[in-house]
Amino acid sequence: MTGGLLTDLYELTMAASYLRRGMTGPATFSLFVRDLPPDRGYLVACGLEDCLTFMESYRFAKKELDYLREEQRFDPATLRALEKLRFTGDVSAVPEGRVVFSGEPLLEVTAPIAEAQLVETALLNHLTFQTAVATKAARCARAAGAARVIDFSFRRTQGIDAGLAVARASYIAGFAGTSNVEAARRHGIPAVGTMAHSFVEAFPDEEAAFEAFTADFPDRTTLLVDTYDTLGGVRTAIRTALRADGPGSLTGIRLDSGDLGALSVQARHLLDEADMSSTRIVASGGLDEYSIAELTAAGAPIDVYGVGTKMGVSADAPSLDSAYKLVAFADRPVMKLSTGKATAPGAKQVYRGTEGDVIALRDEPAPGGSRPLLVPVMRNGRRVSPAEPLTRSRDRCAADINTLPARVTRLRRPETGAVALSPRLEQTRDELRAELLSRVHRLRSHA
Amino acid sequence: MTGGLLTDLYELTMAASYLRRGMTGPATFSLFVRDLPPDRGYLVACGLEDCLTFMESYRFAKKELDYLREEQRFDPATLRALEKLRFTGDVSAVPEGRVVFSGEPLLEVTAPIAEAQLVETALLNHLTFQTAVATKAARCARAAGAARVIDFSFRRTQGIDAGLAVARASYIAGFAGTSNVEAARRHGIPAVGTMAHSFVEAFPDEEAAFEAFTADFPDRTTLLVDTYDTLGGVRTAIRTALRADGPGSLTGIRLDSGDLGALSVQARHLLDEADMSSTRIVASGGLDEYSIAELTAAGAPIDVYGVGTKMGVSADAPSLDSAYKLVAFADRPVMKLSTGKATAPGAKQVYRGTEGDVIALRDEPAPGGSRPLLVPVMRNGRRVSPAEPLTRSRDRCAADINTLPARVTRLRRPETGAVALSPRLEQTRDELRAELLSRVHRLRSHA
Numbered sequence: 032m033t034g035g036l037l038t039d040l041y042e043l044t045m046a047a048s049y050l051r052r053g054m055t056g057p058a059t060f061s062l063f064v065r066d067l068p069p070d071r072g073y074l075v076a077c078g079l080e081d082c083l084t085f086m087e088s089y090r091f092a093k094k095e096l097d098y099l100r101e102e103q104r105f106d107p108a109t110l111r112a113l114e115k116l117r118f119t120g121d122v123s124a125v126p127e128g129r130v131v132f133s134g135e136p137l138l139e140v141t142a143p144i145a146e147a148q149l150v151e152t153a154l155l156n157h158l159t160f161q162t163a164v165a166t167k168a169a170r171c172a173r174a175a176g177a178a179r180v181i182d183f184s185f186r187r188t189q190g191i192d193a194g195l196a197v198a199r200a201s202y203i204a205g206f207a208g209t210s211n212v213e214a215a216r217r218h219g220i221p222a223v224g225t226m227a228h229s230f231v232e233a234f235p236d237e238e239a240a241f242e243a244f245t246a247d248f249p250d251r252t253t254l255l256v257d258t259y260d261t262l263g264g265v266r267t268a269i270r271t272a273l274r275a276d277g278p279g280s281l282t283g284i285r286l287d288s289g290d291l292g293a294l295s296v297q298a299r300h301l302l303d304e305a306d307m308s309s310t311r312i313v314a315s316g317g318l319d320e321y322s323i324a325e326l327t328a329a330g331a332p333i334d335v336y337g338v339g340t341k342m343g344v345s346a347d348a349p350s351l352d353s354a355y356k357l358v359a360f361a362d363r364p365v366m367k368l369s370t371g372k373a374t375a376p377g378a379k380q381v382y383r384g385t386e387g388d389v390i391a392l393r394d395e396p397a398p399g400g401s402r403p404l405l406v407p408v409m410r411n412g413r414r415v416s417p418a419e420p421l422t423r424s425r426d427r428c429a430a431d432i433n434t435l436p437a438r439v440t441r442l443r444r445p446e447t448g449a450v451a452l453s454p455r456l457e458q459t460r461d462e463l464r465a466e467l468l469s470r471v472h473r474l475r476s477h478a
Numbered sequence: 479m480t481g482g483l484l485t486d487l488y489e490l491t492m493a494a495s496y497l498r499r500g501m502t503g504p505a506t507f508s509l510f511v512r513d514l515p516p517d518r519g520y521l522v523a524c525g526l527e528d529c530l531t532f533m534e535s536y537r538f539a540k541k542e543l544d545y546l547r548e549e550q551r552f553d554p555a556t557l558r559a560l561e562k563l564r565f566t567g568d569v570s571a572v573p574e575g576r577v578v579f580s581g582e583p584l585l586e587v588t589a590p591i592a593e594a595q596l597v598e599t600a601l602l603n604h605l606t607f608q609t610a611v612a613t614k615a616a617r618c619a620r621a622a623g624a625a626r627v628i629d630f631s632f633r634r635t636q637g638i639d640a641g642l643a644v645a646r647a648s649y650i651a652g653f654a655g656t657s658n659v660e661a662a663r664r665h666g667i668p669a670v671g672t673m674a675h676s677f678v679e680a681f682p683d684e685e686a687a688f689e690a691f692t693a694d695f696p697d698r699t700t701l702l703v704d705t706y707d708t709l710g711g712v713r714t715a716i717r718t719a720l721r722a723d724g725p726g727s728l729t730g731i732r733l734d735s736g737d738l739g740a741l742s743v744q745a746r747h748l749l750d751e752a753d754m755s756s757t758r759i760v761a762s763g764g765l766d767e768y769s770i771a772e773l774t775a776a777g778a779p780i781d782v783y784g785v786g787t788k789m790g791v792s793a794d795a796p797s798l799d800s801a802y803k804l805v806a807f808a809d810r811p812v813m814k815l816s817t818g819k820a821t822a823p824g825a826k827q828v829y830r831g832t833e834g835d836v837i838a839l840r841d842e843p844a845p846g847g848s849r850p851l852l853v854p855v856m857r858n859g860r861r862v863s864p865a866e867p868l869t870r871s872r873d874r875c876a877a878d879i880n881t882l883p884a885r886v887t888r889l890r891r892p893e894t895g896a897v898a899l900s901p902r903l904e905q906t907r908d909e910l911r912a913e914l915l916s917r918v919h920r921l922r923s924h925a
Contacts, residue, residue: 038632038660040662103659216483266921350788350790
């Protein structure tokens, strides 16, 4: 969704002031996550694609300008300026799927300050939400070991748009598919699904329901077995399959309640006894990385985990401590001193080397053997390249996570990756802070 | 957003099976929240309006049918049936803003089973998310006592759509306005905003920034004072106002970091000394109902709370344990027995009386002195009345919450409102459960 009013009122108010005063000098804003949530050692960058679409199409429609004139009493000169306004800036960003750590810019915008300010809300929104969810999903996928994980979250994500974004983010993070059909269509993600309890209940009994489903979908028969009694359901599923096309005709069974570890062992035993060792066991019901890790550790014979709500809203960390901060304006670095929220000044680059990451000023040379994480993604308001295939972001994510040490990937109280500031960035920050503090003290002594 | 594929794949698979088998008998599904999150004593129903829009416009576009044919191998007869499919059902629902408790249907759909199944995902999505957020917002509004609360969440909601829904839900729940301009325009909510730290930093110093803002917006000057030093910022704001139009010209100041309680007391003192007792103090920065309640209890002289992320994602309860369950099909009640997820059969009504709520079968007479919570909202797939004004939902919410006892509204470990099942509903449930269990036992003894 795009539109000039998809922003906070203060962005428009400030933009009006900047435009009126001819303050069109380039500003650089840096978007980063200050501190990671307690049980996160890394983040998976996600949401860039929606940011680029938003910036490229940013403009004010007539009804939006009418609203600003009639309800917000914007003056004619400002409205004329807004009518012409487009996003014309340069943007560098970390590509989707890349692993990043706290304090590292995910994206930097350099643009006339009014433009840079107006897109703040949407940029923060997309990157905060999608990075939180991609990170949660990566944890689930990793916890499942060799088992596959699929996205079942659509019914309880925070909105329909959110459901589409979650399916995409979780696929980047390593999920094998999604139940969300529109997301599957739009992004080319494998669509997956089984049946609901209501299907079983709509027939006179479970056996009749299983027979109908097996007849209608002989090539993808996954039967939900826990509507009345789980192991009874497994036996009914086996009987139905044997009566239909034999042992190979049952693709899978799904367990959705009870003790998934114990039930999967018992179900596996029944299936193997019936010569159905290729029938997969799908488990679902309130799962997240913590419960999946327990099942994996216990050796539960589960082939596919359907993960829903807790991943889809990133339940234990539904937001990130993200910020979009002015770091340079009209060629001078800036920073704020607000308690607990001080920023580091200047346009930046992050260099990743074997010793960890270094956040540096953008014009510093790369340390030997390191590579820059931020790449140019937009110039003069236009993308520099088309959207990359989702599989490329997905491969990047898998490769990045594979390089992380266990102390960073562990689920509980991990360490975060090593991040240092370059000596020049530290010096710039210290000098500017000293200058600002001395000004504050001068003002205090006048008060 | 609407579209036939905004659903889970299994809904489409099951629908295909129902259509193929001519299973067009009416099904009733009941949507309710099983258990409330730990610190919730009540819920504020929200999201109905989006559900109605979704159901009214539900259909398959050509590109969607193409996807089902090419990627999901749906057969021609099913595709023809889906092409013609519209939602033609009857819906009753609890109006937005109404207080409800666990187990009480928020919405019931009666429709041919394929239609009722296909809209499940979107109905659950809208009602779960928006009810969670409206409930969180109601808690924040109540915690603020006489102070006003405004929505600052847009930058960190779970998507752009989510931001629009949060602004609307929080307004229904008692917020006074939103920073989200598009939501304000679309729903007629008051738009509110101040300035960002970047505005202060874009000028040579704080005083120059305050002067510019005061000149540009003389009728709505709220100055952000904590960029460098909060009390220094308050003094600068006062000086700027006195130099401009005198004490009345400063609408407000905003505190966004540090000890908001102590700083608000000191800021109030400085403002009052300068004869600026009408200047309002706005506080923001990581607030939720718990921190607002502490500030209120401490008597912090804060006039307006800007509440962002924690409300916008309902941080401590980002989802609800919602369910959409088949309760009747082809005129017989149904239920499932799944461990921990058993349902109560039959189409229902909730009657609210002075002794609490009674969940009854829909055709039972109302207990004396009670009123039904579910009202008809859709007949034959069409709304029975136009969308109600947002202020009516808002008034309903305020009135409902006012009737709740303190043990239900308290923020920590509240009791939930009294909800009983009618004797007839209990009897129907017990009889059906006994019948299903005896069938399960018969099957077990055969196994």
